[in-house]
Amino acid sequence: MKAKIIVGVVVVAVGIVLGAVNFIESNVEYMDFAAAQRANKKAQVKGTWVKDQATSFDPEKVQFSFFMKDDADRTVKVVLQGAKPNNFEIAESVVAKGRFSGEEFHATEVLTKCPSKYEGDAEAVKKSL
Amino acid sequence: MxxxxxxxxxxxxxxxxxxxxxxxxxxxxxxxxxxxxxxxxxxxxxxxxxxxxxxxxxxxxxxxxxxxxxxxxxxxxxxxxxxxxxxxxxxxxxxxxxxxxxxxxxxxxxxxxxxxxxxxxxxxxxxxxxxxxxxxxxxxxxxxxxxxxxxxxxxxxxxxxxxxxxxxxxxxxxxxxxxxxxxxxxxxxNALLQNYWMVIHPQILFIGFSSMTVPYAHAVAGLMKRDYNSWIRVATPWSVFGAMVLGTGIILGGYWAYETLGWGGFWGWDPVENSSLIPWLLCVASIHTTLTQRKSGAFVKTNFVLSLLTFITVLYSTFLTRSGVLGDTSVHSFVDPGMWVYWLLLGFIALFATIGFGLLFIRMKEMPKIPVEHSLLSREFALFLGAFALSFVALFVVIGTSSPIITSILKGKASAVEMMYYVKTNLPLGIAITFLSGLGQLLWWQHSKAGTILKSMAVPTGLALATTFLVLLMGSEEFLILLFTFCSAFSLFANLQVGYGVFMGNPKFVGGSIAHIGIAVMCLGFVTSERYDDKATVSLERDKSVEALGYQLTYVGYKALDRDRYAFNIEVAKGDVRRTVAPSMHFTEQSTLRHPDLVNFINKDFYVSPVSVEQPSKGEEQSLTLQKGGVAAVGNLKITFVDFDFNNFEKGAMLEGRNFVINVKLEVAEDGRKKPLTVQMRNDGAGNEFVPATYLAGDGSSYEFNLVRMMPDRDERSRSKVEITVALPVDVLTKQKGETLVIEASVKPMINLVWIGTVALVVGFCLTILRRGSEARLKSSSSVEE
Known part of the structure; x- marks a missing residue:
């Protein structure tokens, strides 16, 4: 009986520690470009796509790059490992997840935040009359 | 009306x-x-x-x-x-x-x-x-x-x-x-939903969700009736049915993601996937602990808790995915349904948790206390640990999926966990679960002798070691992954050994072994296809053969499936084998949807996901400013700005703020042949839109004309100017380069194990339903099996 309780307690303790450590580690922090560059670790940066600067796609390396302005108004070139994200053109804001490499922000993922559906729907309903 | x-x-x-x-x-x-x-x-x-x-x-x-x-x-x-x-x-x-x-x-x-x-x-x-x-x-x-x-x-x-x-x-x-x-x-x-999976998958999932209510209703009923044992016998066939249907739904969803949505794998730990996995895990855990209660009467409270939680997590998952609370942290778009739904769902959870757990708390004191008699080396204890590990997986998945809520409370900013969280937390538990699902079958109820167990473990252990060695030949891997491989293989062979014995005795009782075999085979498939896969990003120029991952790939052109959906045909050749894959892309107004395609070989899948298609680049652009009547040369074209075409009707429209159109008339002369050309500006009240015009030259190349600016002179109309751009035809060099298709190709070894395992799992569940169903039909006076 005693052995079972010890086994149980150890298993639960290990489980909780494992879960907590991983949870904290895998929750990438939000910061602006300046902080992300200082911290030199994986970060999430929220901002907007700077439309009047060129975007490009490199089919050899499969990299999509664009310029992004963060909330502190700093513009940085973001290089995404992958193709252009969905809804990129119509996104109100974007969140890039990655880390700095020199002056470029190398993103592994770019999430797009789209305008509220209701506004889009009101437009769409007028079109389909 | x-x-x-x-x-x-x-x-x-x-x-x-x-x-x-x-x-x-x-x-x-x-x-x-x-x-x-x-x-x-x-x-x-x-x-x-x-x-x-x-x-x-x-x-x-x-x-x-x-x-x-x-x-x-x-x-x-x-x-x-x-x-x-x-x-x-x-x-x-x-x-x-x-x-x-x-x-x-x-x-x-x-x-x-x-x-x-x-x-x-x-x-x-x-x-x-x-x-x-x-x-x-x-x-x-x-x-x-x-x-x-x-x-x-x-x-x-x-x-x-x-x-x-x-x-x-x-x-x-x-x-x-x-x-x-x-x-x-x-x-x-929604274009993402336009395929045959949409017809069948949600149906199965919702039948599964609906049947998860039944064990909850039985647990509460048991508490109401002060019947702490026989409710299990009544509820079990439904739990197994729910687990089977929901499990099938989950795996079909995985196959949908793999085969059509192009997530690359069959599981992305996405909130929507997780939301059906959580209740499934708890339901499966409860199926195992109720088994112990049937045998020895133990785990009375555990069984109530698990059966209640199965349904509560269905509600909680629905809350996560339907209330808009996860916001933009997932690839799935969650439409904000309004505060009503949010509070109603929270109200549901509170109400049904209160009914279930409140009643459990009230009845707790009068429940029979069954002394735990089994030893560490007993099937009961293995079942308990297994169910415990399953519940822990469910807990980790709940926490991970709730991450946006947790982080927004703790840090004020919602963020989702990365996929690694799920892998890292669940891998050790997966090792424990697969090992126990083998060991538990070899153990006896109450107590087993160490010697007997070791003897019965010998064959499965040997075969599992051999399997692990075979997997190791495919390449080195992390220790934990190899341990997981070993435990999965151990479970497979242990269950084969036990299942064979059971089958010889009473074929009706073989359901459990077959289900475990299914899970073990699936786990082996996860390791080989996800850990030993090969990936490459390849640029395929049209009609040029490229070698990748040991295959010769040739992009032979695209075919329009409908207005905005295109299939890209790629020939895949290896030795004598020659197949065609046709991944497709769907260009909608908002986004590009990419659908993969695959070749299924017996021992692997060759999986192709489109990334982008690069058209030959446009030629250079030349900018011109022309005064009325003025001529400029572009290549061997001579371009004249003739006049604005802005009649009184359009002027009236402009003054009244309605939509209006201004035409700019040009004349293009090539080798003395003159052709009129009109570029246009449209105003729809919100802004200006320029409509380009294309000029087709005598040699077949095309020039695109676009309006940039109009500079009318009110006093002297002949001094009016326009600025236009002319895009030159692509030069000979870029034309030769042709269109290029970029794909991500991967080889997924032994992925068929996942699907074979799925079939075995469903068969195992079916047999178990039949067995437990007929047991529930026999009205036995005793609630505890002898």
Whole structure:
């Protein structure tokens, strides 16, 4: 009986520690470009796509790059490992997840935040009359 | 009165009848007499029948394209083929709740007959009807029959005379002259959902979700009746049925993601996937712990807790994915359904958790205390640990999926966990679970002798070591992955060994072994296909063969599947084997959807995901500023700015702020041949839009003309200027480069193991349902098996 309780307690303790450590580690922090560059670790940066600067796609390396302005108004070139994200053109804001490499922000993922559906729907309903 | 109004009223009737059924059944339970039983049954049947009627009306509106209804307009269109049109029924929030409630209502009819034979009807059905009434309440609040002018009053409601010839309108208030115009075409089904998986997958998932209510209802019924043992026997066939259906749904969803959505793998730890995995894990855990209670009477409370939690997590998962609380942190887009749904769902969780756990707390003291008699080396203990590990997986997945909520409370900013979280936390548990699912089968109830176990473990261990060695030959891997491989293989062989023995004794009892074999084979498939896969990004220039991952790949051109969907044909060759894959891309207004394609070999999949298609780059652009009558040369073209074309009608329109158009007339001369060309500026009130014009030269190359700026001179019209750009045809060099398709190719070894394992799992579940079903039919006086 005693052995079972010890086994149980150890298993639960290990489980909780494992879960907590991983949870904290895998929750990438939000910061602006300046902080992300200082911290030199994986970060999430929220901002907007700077439309009047060129975007490009490199089919050899499969990299999509664009310029992004963060909330502190700093513009940085973001290089995404992958193709252009969905809804990129119509996104109100974007969140890039990655880390700095020199002056470029190398993103592994770019999430797009789209305008509220209701506004889009009101437009769409007028079109389909 | 519109037919939709009738539908909405019937939903309300269904809600009230279900509530009445819950109350009447509860009275039957309290009075311990059948005085009200007939009324209770009638109420339930009325609720179920009304709801089926309203669902039929809903389907009718979809099939007849009634775009007067917001839901129909929002999710369907006239060009959808029939199966997809039917599937728009559950493409949106209101519709999927309707489908869930519909299945729950139908399952309830069977449950009523089942539980009346088991002497459980009043309690089970009162709880079940209460759950059902809450599902109906969701649809009273979030009415699927909302009219489109109620959703968009500012855009659709009109006042005054109806323009002649208009047919798509409804008179709303004759006296005040208020009428509404409604759309003649719907927005259509989300492109991501337009495939055959959409027809079958949600159906299975919702049958699974609906049946998860049944173990909850039985657990509460057991507590109400102070029957702490035999409820298990009654509930088990349903739990196993729910686990089988939901499990099938989850795996089909995985296959959908793999084969059509192009997530690269079959599992992305996405909230929507997780939301069905969590209740499934708890349900499976409860199936295991109830087994112990059947044998020894232990785990009475654990079984209540797990059965209650199975349903509570269904509600919690629904809350996560349906309330908009996860926001933008997932690839799935969660439409914000409004605060009502948010609070209702939270209310559900609170209510059903309070009923279940409150009653459990009250009854706790009087529950029989069964002394734990089994040793560490007993099947009971292995089952307990296994169920414990399964619950821990469920807990980790709950925490991970809730990360946006947790982080927004703790840090004020919602963020999702990365996929690695799930892998890292669940891998050790997966190792434990697979090992226990093998060991548990080798152990005896109560106690086993160490020597006997070691002897029976010898063969499976040896074979598992050999398998691990074979896997190791494919390449080195992390220790934990190899351990997982070993444990999965151990479980496979241990269950084969035990299953063979059981099959020789009583084939009816072999379900458990087969299900475990299925899980073990799936786990081996996960390791080989996800850990030993090979990936490469390849640029395929048209008609040029490229070698990648040992295959010769040639992109041979694309084919339009419809207006904005293209299939890209790629020839895949290796030795004598020659196949064609056709991944496709769907270019919608907002985004590009990429659908993979694959070649399924016996021992691997060759999987191709399109990334982008690069057209030959446009030629250089030349910018010109021309005065009226002036000529400029571009290549061997001579371009003249003739005049603006801006007549009085358009001027009037501009002054009144209506839409207007200004044309700029040009003349293009090539080798003395002159051709007029017009570029245009349109103003639609919101802004200017320039319409380009294309000039086709004598050699077949095309020049694109675009307007940049107009500089009219009011005093001296001949001094007016325009600025235009001319895009030159692509030069010979880039033309030769041709279009290039970029793909991501991967080889996934032994992925068929995942699908084979799935089939075994389902077969195992089916056999178990048959066995437990016939057990539940035998009315045994003793609630504990001998």
């Amino acid at each position: 519109l037919i939709g109004h009738i539908g909405a009223v019937i939903v309300k009737i269904a809600f009230l009848s279900a509530l009445a059924a819950a109350f009447l059944y509860y009275r039957v339970h309290r009075e311990q007499s059948n005085r009200l039983l007939g009324f209770a049954r009638t109420s339930y049947h009325l609720a179920a029948m009304s709801f089926m009627t309203s669902a039929t009306i809903f389907l009718y509106l979809i099939l007849t394209h009634r775009f007067q209804y917001t839901y129909v307009w929002n999710h369907s269109s006239t060009d959808l083929p029939l199966p997809l049109l039917i599937s728009t029924f559950y493409a949106g929030q209101e519709g999927s709740f309707t489908l869930w409630a519909l299945y729950a209502a139908v399952i309830g009819v069977f449950l009523m007959h089942y539980s009346s034979r088991k002497d459980y009807e009043p309690e089970v059905m009162s709880i079940y009807s209460l759950v059902l009434s809450f599902l109906f309440l969701m649809l009273v609040v979030k009415n699927p029959f909302t009219l489109i002018w109620e959703s968009f009053p500012n855009d659709l409601l009109r006042n005054g005379p109806i323009p002649p010839g208009l047919t798509n309108y409804v008179m709303i208030d004759e006296a005040k002259g208020v009428w509404a115009q409604y759309p003649v075409e719907g927005k259509g089904l």
